[in-house]
Amino acid sequence: MIIKKLHEMGLRSDHAYTAAIASIGLSFLSWTASMKGEAAGTDRADRWGIFVGEWAPTFFGLGLALAQYEKD
Numbered sequence: 001m002i003i004k005k006l007h008e009m010g011l012r013s014d015h016a017y018t019a020a021i022a023s024i025g026l027s028f029l030s031w032t033a034s035m036k037g038e039a040a041g042t043d044r045a046d047r048w049g050i051f052v053g054e055w056a057p058t059f060f061g062l063g064l065a066l067a068q069y070e071k072d
Contacts, residue, residue, distance in 0.1 A: 003062075003065045003066060003069050004069065006062070006066065007066060007069055007070070011062075011066065012066060012070070013063045013064070013066040013067035013070060014063075016059050016060070016062040016063035016066055017059070017060065017063040019055075019059040020055075020056045020057075020058075020059035020060045020063060021056075023052060023053070023055040023056045023059060024053065024056050026052050027049050027050075027052040027053035027055075027056070028049065030048045030049055030051075030052045031045050031046070031048055031049030032045075033048075034048045034049075
């Protein structure tokens with residue numbers, strides 16, 4: 001039901017895969033920016049990197065579900 005609604009709204013598997021790849025890059029960038037821009041040190045930078053990095057599997061999962069829906 002959710003996948004059908006997302007597909008009707010124009011979201012395609014390619015969009016989700018692109019978002020997943022972008023979130024991996026954004027994870028690295030947020031870690032780097034936190035390391036250089038904050039005095040909090042490695043712990044906070046790691047938290048930012050992990051937080052953003054957790055988006056990638058969700059986007060890959062949506063991509064797979066949308067790809068399956070697009071086959072039907």
